[in-house]
Amino acid sequence: MSTTATSRAKPMVRDRTAVWLFLGYAVLIFFAFLYLYPFVVQVTTSFKTNSDAVANPLSPMADPFTLGAFDRLFNTEFPLWFRNSVIVTLLVTAGRVFLCSLAGYALARIKFRGRGAVFTALLAVMAVPGVVLLIPKFLVLNYLGIYNAWPALVLPLLVDAAGVFIMKQFFETIPESVEEAARIDGAGTFRIFWSVVLPMARPALITITILSFQGSWNELPHFIIASQDPGLFTLTKGVATLTSGQLGSGNQYPITMAAALLMTIPVAIVFFVFQKYLVRGGTAGAEKG
Amino acid sequence: MSRDTSIRRGQTLAGWTFVSPTLVVLGLFLAVPVLMALWVSFTDWNGRGSPFASGIGFVGVDNYRELVGEQGGLTRSDFMTSLRNNFFYVLLVVPLQTAFALFLALVLNQRLLKAVGFFRTAFYFPSVVSSVAISLVFLFLFSGGGVINSLLEVVGIDGPTWFNDSRGLFHLLGDGLGLWSASDPPSALAGSGVLGLTWWQWISGPSVALSVIIMLVIWTTAGTFMLMFLAALQDLPVEVEEAARIDGAGRWGVFRNVTLPHLRPTMLLVTTLGLIGTWQVFDQVYVMTQGGPGKTTLTPAYLSYSYAFDNQKWGVAAAMAFVLFLIIFTMTSLQRFLFRDKDAIATKRAARRTRKARANAPAGGAA
Numbered sequence: 152m153s154t155t156a157t158s159r160a161k162p163m164v165r166d167r168t169a170v171w172l173f174l175g176y177a178v179l180i181f182f183a184f185l186y187l188y189p190f191v192v193q194v195t196t197s198f199k200t201n202s203d204a205v206a207n208p209l210s211p212m213a214d215p216f217t218l219g220a221f222d223r224l225f226n227t228e229f230p231l232w233f234r235n236s237v238i239v240t241l242l243v244t245a246g247r248v249f250l251c252s253l254a255g256y257a258l259a260r261i262k263f264r265g266r267g268a269v270f271t272a273l274l275a276v277m278a279v280p281g282v283v284l285l286i287p288k289f290l291v292l293n294y295l296g297i298y299n300a301w302p303a304l305v306l307p308l309l310v311d312a313a314g315v316f317i318m319k320q321f322f323e324t325i326p327e328s329v330e331e332a333a334r335i336d337g338a339g340t341f342r343i344f345w346s347v348v349l350p351m352a353r354p355a356l357i358t359i360t361i362l363s364f365q366g367s368w369n370e371l372p373h374f375i376i377a378s379q380d381p382g383l384f385t386l387t388k389g390v391a392t393l394t395s396g397q398l399g400s401g402n403q404y405p406i407t408m409a410a411a412l413l414m415t416i417p418v419a420i421v422f423f424v425f426q427k428y429l430v431r432g433g434t435a436g437a438e439k440g
Numbered sequence: 441m442s443r444d445t446s447i448r449r450g451q452t453l454a455g456w457t458f459v460s461p462t463l464v465v466l467g468l469f470l471a472v473p474v475l476m477a478l479w480v481s482f483t484d485w486n487g488r489g490s491p492f493a494s495g496i497g498f499v500g501v502d503n504y505r506e507l508v509g510e511q512g513g514l515t516r517s518d519f520m521t522s523l524r525n526n527f528f529y530v531l532l533v534v535p536l537q538t539a540f541a542l543f544l545a546l547v548l549n550q551r552l553l554k555a556v557g558f559f560r561t562a563f564y565f566p567s568v569v570s571s572v573a574i575s576l577v578f579l580f581l582f583s584g585g586g587v588i589n590s591l592l593e594v595v596g597i598d599g600p601t602w603f604n605d606s607r608g609l610f611h612l613l614g615d616g617l618g619l620w621s622a623s624d625p626p627s628a629l630a631g632s633g634v635l636g637l638t639w640w641q642w643i644s645g646p647s648v649a650l651s652v653i654i655m656l657v658i659w660t661t662a663g664t665f666m667l668m669f670l671a672a673l674q675d676l677p678v679e680v681e682e683a684a685r686i687d688g689a690g691r692w693g694v695f696r697n698v699t700l701p702h703l704r705p706t707m708l709l710v711t712t713l714g715l716i717g718t719w720q721v722f723d724q725v726y727v728m729t730q731g732g733p734g735k736t737t738l739t740p741a742y743l744s745y746s747y748a749f750d751n752q753k754w755g756v757a758a759a760m761a762f763v764l765f766l767i768i769f770t771m772t773s774l775q776r777f778l779f780r781d782k783d784a785i786a787t788k789r790a791a792r793r794t795r796k797a798r799a800n801a802p803a804g805g806a807a
Contacts, residue, residue, distance in 0.1 A: 172550065172552055172553065175550050176553075178547050179548070179553075179559045182544065182559075182562075182563065183558075183559055183562045183563075186562045186663075187562055189577050189578070190565075192581065204580075208586050209587060253458045254459045256458060257454070258459070262451050263452040263456060265455075269463065272463075272466075273466075276466055279474070279765070280765060282722050282741040282764070283720075283762075283765045283768075284473060284474070284761075285745055286480075286744060286745070286748050286754070286758050287477035288469060288473050289748070290473060290476045290477055291468065291469060291472055294476070294490065306465065307468075309465050310466055312466070339454075340451070340454040340458075344458075369569070369570040369572075371572055371723050371727075372722055375745070376745075376749070386570075386572075387571075390572050390576070391572050391726065394576065394579060394727065394728075408576065408580060410573075410576065411573035411576040412573075414572070415573050418570065419569070422565065422568050423561075
């Protein structure tokens with residue numbers, strides 16, 4: 152009895168595994184469709200004419216195929232917004248990478264009085280929800296007289312407490328003997344940090360770079376409260392006005408889709424090239440918790 | 441020894457030099473703003489000039505009273521409406537996105553599955569795309585004659601005009617179940633109320649328009665949380681699950697008694713992040729609906745912004761921001777309390793019981 156049971160059970164188990172696997176694929180393909188389809192719509196609609204977009208929203212082919220939406224988009228302030236976003240993103244990313252690694256190194260390696268207090272303060276800062284700070288930030292920018300000016304867009308974004316943590320965690324994994332050797336050779340703290348430790352922190356630096364790039368490129372609320380000068384609009388703020396503002400009733404779908412597409416491309420490129428670093432950064436919080 | 445102290449002093453100097461830029465930026469754009477806003481929330485400042493000028497009136501807690509007290513009028517009913525909307529939003533988004541993310545992670549975690557990388561990328565991609573771009577795409581997908589309604593038409597359903605539809609889902613649900621008529625609400629609910637809204641308004645559920653934002657957010661953020669669950673699942677040794685299977689546990693049993701307890705810390709993290717994020721919803725409202733239709737997509741974050749920048753009521757707006765902060769703080773603390781380690785508590789309680797029993801024992805013996 153037992154022999155027949157086991158000999159029959161084996162193919163049954165294999166069958167059931169196959170069924171589960173099949174179900175798994177079916178579910179995954181369904182959801183992959185759900186996740187990719189909106190982006191397919193975005194791309195195809197941006198090459199459609201307005202009437203085609205409204206009449207055949209489901210059609211995956213643009214008929215007729217036109218670059219009209221892009222043409223019209225480039226006649227708006229879009230190029231200016233794009234340029235502003237590039238400038239802000241570059242400045243913020245450079246600043247964040249430098250300041251986060253500087254502070255992260257100090258918290259990980261330099262034994263200075265008050266380190267515990269600084270660390271606690273950073274934890275407290277991370278607990279403050281960002282949206283609650285919109286009005287407060289405006290008040291300070293206004294008070295300092297930099298509202299409606301470049302520094303207002305860049306300065307408040309220069310530090311990211313989470314970035315400091317990622318760097319701190321990484322520096323803690325570098326063996327101390329490396330620094331001791333340099334110290335015996337007479338190198339100062341900054342020199343050790345800059346020429347010895349920082350080059351070893353390449354993976355963490357890339358993670359911070361990607362996160363800062365993505366964060367500042369996609370940032371919206373801060374830019375809303377930091378200026379109202381149309382000359383300082385960034386992509387997110389400018390494109391958000393396309394639905395209500397100068398192009399009227401939101402019926403200009405090919406233009407808004409083209410705008411959405413163009414603002415997605417830089418992030419998409421970075422995402423696909425540096426995916427493994429991004430994934431690591433995205434789950435960095437999980438390890439802490 | 442003197443060399444030691446000089447090294448120590450040098451370290452302290454270096455340490456503070458390294459962290460000072462970070463501290464200056466955080467202090468200037470985080471600590472100082474919070475204090476300034478706290479001051480403004482007690483004044484009637486209208487946005488012109490300095491909030492510290494001598495002409496600015498100190499009104500005490502009047503701004504806070506306007507949010508919750510009788511005299512608040514429109515301000516109070518706006519604020520309560522925004523709280524109601526956000527509450528229903530949180531109620532749906534947090535459990536659904538957590539469950540969905542966990543589901544995706546579990547499916548992806550099957551050992552024999554191929555092309556995991558592709559699917560993981562597809563699900564995670566929306567998380568890195570600008571909320572503005574995604575909002576624009578959803579505006580098109582859910583427009584009157586858009587993609588979703590065309591798809592619904594194929595299966596014979598006449599889709600709503602999503603962004604103009606202020607009907608509450610719970611109202612519609614009750615109507616469908618025959619509890620009430622959505623167009624003619626029962627007077628017991630519509631006739632009376634609390635805090636500036638009728639009972640009928642309080643129980644509306646999210647409007648059709650808000651439910652589009654709910655779907656968008658679940659779709660966007662599930663990918664991030666899926667990664668967190670996936671990381672935790674991969675930490676669980678395969679042998680543990682296999683051992684449980686050999687001991688005769690079924691798939692469901694293994695999931696309930698082995699996998700789920702292992703995921704507990706991740707679950708706490710995901711729901712905490714979810715709570716913090718959902719109470720702050722702003723971008724999608726700003727881009728897609730500006731609070732409409734019928735104020736059913738107003739959220740405290742957006743209302744506070746619009747009171748300050750559109751209506752120049754800075755004191756009230758700042759007060760709203762602080763109340764919102766308080767809500768988020770309370771919610772996350774409450775949730776931490778509910779999620780506290782029940783096993784640890786049970787062990788502690790058992791220990792206490794044993795101790796008590798032991799203390800009582802000699803007394804019983806003497807009797």
